Amino acid sequence: MATPQxxxxxxxxxxxxxxxxxxxxxxxxxxxxxxxxxxxxxGSTLAEAMWVYKPRxxxxxxxxxxxxxxxxxxEEELDLEFTFGEISFENLRDLMATPKNQDTFMxxxxxxxxxxxxxxxxxxxxxxxxxxxxxxxxxxxxxxxWTAAREKDSPVKVTARAQALADRPLGDQLGYIHPHVxx
Amino acid sequence: xxxVLIPQLVExxxxxxxxxxxARFNDNLEIVYGKYTDAxxxxxxxxxxxxxxxxxxxxxxxxxxxAVFVVADRTDHDLxxxxxxxxxxxxxxxAVLGYDVEIQRLTRMSWRYATAAWIxxxxxxxxxxxxxxxxxxxxxxxxxxxxxxVSGNRGFRKDVTLELEVLQYExxxxxxxxxxG
Numbered sequence: 001m002a003t004p005q006x007x008x009x010x011x012x013x014x015x016x017x018x019x020x021x022x023x024x025x026x027x028x029x030x031x032x033x034x035x036x037x038x039x040x041x042x043g044s045t046l047a048e049a050m051w052v053y054k055p056r057x058x059x060x061x062x063x064x065x066x067x068x069x070x071x072x073x074x075e076e077e078l079d080l081e082f083t084f085g086e087i088s089f090e091n092l093r094d095l096m097a098t099p100k101n102q103d104t105f106m107x108x109x110x111x112x113x114x115x116x117x118x119x120x121x122x123x124x125x126x127x128x129x130x131x132x133x134x135x136x137x138x139x140x141x142x143x144x145x146w147t148a149a150r151e152k153d154s155p156v157k158v159t160a161r162a163q164a165l166a167d168r169p170l171g172d173q174l175g176y177i178h179p180h181v182x183x
Numbered sequence: 184x185x186x187v188l189i190p191q192l193v194e195x196x197x198x199x200x201x202x203x204x205x206a207r208f209n210d211n212l213e214i215v216y217g218k219y220t221d222a223x224x225x226x227x228x229x230x231x232x233x234x235x236x237x238x239x240x241x242x243x244x245x246x247x248x249x250a251v252f253v254v255a256d257r258t259d260h261d262l263x264x265x266x267x268x269x270x271x272x273x274x275x276x277x278a279v280l281g282y283d284v285e286i287q288r289l290t291r292m293s294w295r296y297a298t299a300a301w302i303x304x305x306x307x308x309x310x311x312x313x314x315x316x317x318x319x320x321x322x323x324x325x326x327x328x329x330x331x332x333v334s335g336n337r338g339f340r341k342d343v344t345l346e347l348e349v350l351q352y353e354x355x356x357x358x359x360x361x362x363x364g
Contacts, residue, residue, distance in 0.1 A: 013266040044352070151348070
């Protein structure tokens with residue numbers, strides 16, 4: 001009889017890093033005590049972090065059968081959704097779509113080519129080690145809503161959308177997820 | 184383990200609230216004192232509270248009042264939104280205990296103590312904590328057999344108790360060393 005491995009059911013946080021050096025194809029980001037050697041830690045996050053792979057498919061059908069005869073993936077989207085809590089210059093600089101760096105703050109309005117940076121989630125596994133999920137380069141899309149409120153903190157949601165790195169091999173142009181990376 | 188960053192939770196929160204009270208309450212008391220100059224309510228002597236009359240337990244019965252009690256009641260940990268920070272919501276009570284031989288004056292005194300404490304602790308950034316005053320409770324006036332002021336006069340006591348909502352955010356080591364593997 002098959003034995004499940006419930007220790008592999010993931011429960012726990014994910015830490016976000018921006019601007020981590022992209023590994024060569026077939027490699028993952030090396031960790032030192034659970035932390036990548038490059039990139040910047042986003043800090044406190046105030047909601048779940050999600051690595052979301054969204055393939056779109058085309059169904060192949062024939063006149064001779066009612067069943068679908070095959071599928072072809074015609075589009076892939078890879079997103080990383082998270083919510084940062086620390087309102088800092090570095091987070092505003094790195095996590096907005098088209099910011100203009102004014103040295104101590106960011107302004108927006110008028111730019112059309114977005115900021116692209118790599119994104120990495122490092123999530124401690126219950127069974128030891130880490131799950132890693134990466135976007136090789138991402139556009140930080142979506143609204144940025146900063147809230148001032150008396151009795152609650154101010155989470156800022158980000159959707160990072162992967163942009164393909166066309167010089168990498170097919171099948172490895174957007175990002176990866178690794179179920180167990182040792183520190 | 185000395186280099187591991189561990190949150191201090193309620194003890195640090197209590198210390199921050201008490202430190203804010205010790206640093207600013209007496210100054211705010213002076214401001215409140217100056218607001219009442221009319222003949223009806225008039226100025227009432229509002230004794231300042233020395234730093235050694237602040238306590239962290241309500242089980243202490245100070246012989247000399249006024250005194251302040253900072254009492255932690257409950258901590259709720261946010262498990263939903265805080266992914267990699269220690270985020271808590273402490274319910275805390277701050278009571279200011281006053282003394283006088285005349286009850287109406289004592290009542291007004293307690294209201295003014297409450298106002299000074301509210302100014303000190305409401306919507307206040309304390310370090311790791313942000314403090315909000317949710318409610319103020321005015322106790323009955325009572326007489327304590329041993330109660331006397333610094334001059335040895337016997338009289339009445341009354342306290343005002345602020346119910347605080349203290350939001351606390353602390354870092355802890357990322358990743359936690361026990362999870363490395």
